[in-house]
Amino acid sequence: MSEPAKLALSDGTVFTGVRFGAPGEVYGEVVFNTSLTGYQEILTDPSYNGQIVTMTYPLIGNYGINPEDVESGKLSLRGFVVRELCREPSNFRSVMSLDAYLREHGVIGIEGIDTRALVRRIRTQGAMTGVLSTTDLDDKSLVAKARSSPTLVGKDLVKDVMPEESRPWSEGLHSILLDPSTPHVTKRTGAADSGPHVVAVDYGMKWNIPRHLSEMGCRVTVVPGTSTAEEILARNPDGVFLSNGPGDPEPLEYAIETIRGLLGKKPVFGICLGHQLLGLALGAQTYKLKFGHRGANQPVLNIQSGQVEITSQNHGFAVDADSLPPGTEVTHINLNDQTVEGIRNSELGAFSVQYHPEASAGPHDSHYLFRQFLRDMQAPVAAH
Known part of the structure; x- marks a missing residue:
């Protein structure tokens, strides 16, 4: 059974989708990556600390996860956003699904939202703080949290x-x-x-x-x-x-x-x-x-x-x-x-x-x- 999740931006926009990965609630700077592949390298790149990463390519997870294509020993990003999650990966190197990988590392994911609309908003308004949640599904509450969350400017990450x-x-x-x-x-x-x-x-x-x-x-x-x-x-x-x-x-x-x-x-x-x-x-x-x-x-x-x-x-x-x-x-x-x-x-x-x-x-x-x-x-x- 699918579990609802929401992503709220500090400009008041709210996207509703389905959770994958771990449950919970996080805030971070919402950004986007235009790569077609390499999601495992992106997930393990420490440079994404403090950020909620959106993939512009519509289908993510199709080749699964393997222990070789990692760029660090842990996942540092706050959350992961995709249009469609592949739940049955197919690759001879794959040892687990993307869903299982995020659950194992305690990272929240959301799928099923209009990532094109989200990316256009970021390109127009600029990168902004957002809140990704599976526990609080009230739009007004989430927007208020996004607006009160600190930005990464001036912080030592x-x-x-x-x-x-x-x-x-x-x-x-x-x-x-x-x-x-x-x-x-x-x-x-x-x-x-x-x-x-x-x-x-x-x-x-x-x-x-x-x-x-x-x-x-x-x-x-x-x-x-x-x-x-x-x-x-x-x-x-x-x-x-x-x-x-x-x-x-x-x-x-x-x-x-x-x-x-x-x-x-x-x-x-x-x-x-x-x-x-x-x-x-x-x-x-x-x-x-x-x-x-x-x-x-x-x-x-x-x-x-x-x-x-x-x-x-x-x-x-x-x-x-x-x-x-x-x-x-x-x-x-x-x-x-x-x-x-x-x-x-x-x-x-x-x-x-x-x-x-x-x-x-x-x-x-x-x-x-x-x-x-x-x-x-x-x-x-x-x-x-």
């Missing part, structure tokens, strides 16, 4: 998803190729590698990122996002990686201060939140996008090469190009809205991109960025 302790990383990409022209290595053992030592600062890092670094022969050490510059430099890395993560970058003063202490001392490469934090550390400003970029089909122009990359993205904030200081250049722009997608400061040996090259949306369009980081580590910047 990183500390909810970052690791508590440092650890070595040893897993490679397995069946995924970095580049079709390079030989495939099935697994790296990080502790035994004699390649460059990368300290990956984890603000809510997707696991496919250290897999790429390990696959290149790097020895990878993952450290919490609260690590100081002194603690990172004490590990004598050849380069420092700044990971993705959730929410607003501006409240993360500890991370910004750490990055400032690293600039000019070690090569730095940032992705997504790491890109925004690098921008702030260099003296730029960030701002909130109207509804963000979330999907696997975002076109990005590499200004230097003139090539267009098809990229995977998940972010609601952007670096303000006009606020970048002298010496820092914009290297990539989004062709949909001209927002900044990449920056570089050659003097300080630091660069970053807003999108996710490890997600292989192109599929190989953006893997050169990891090789660029490797080259930077092989010819490190002079200490400042």
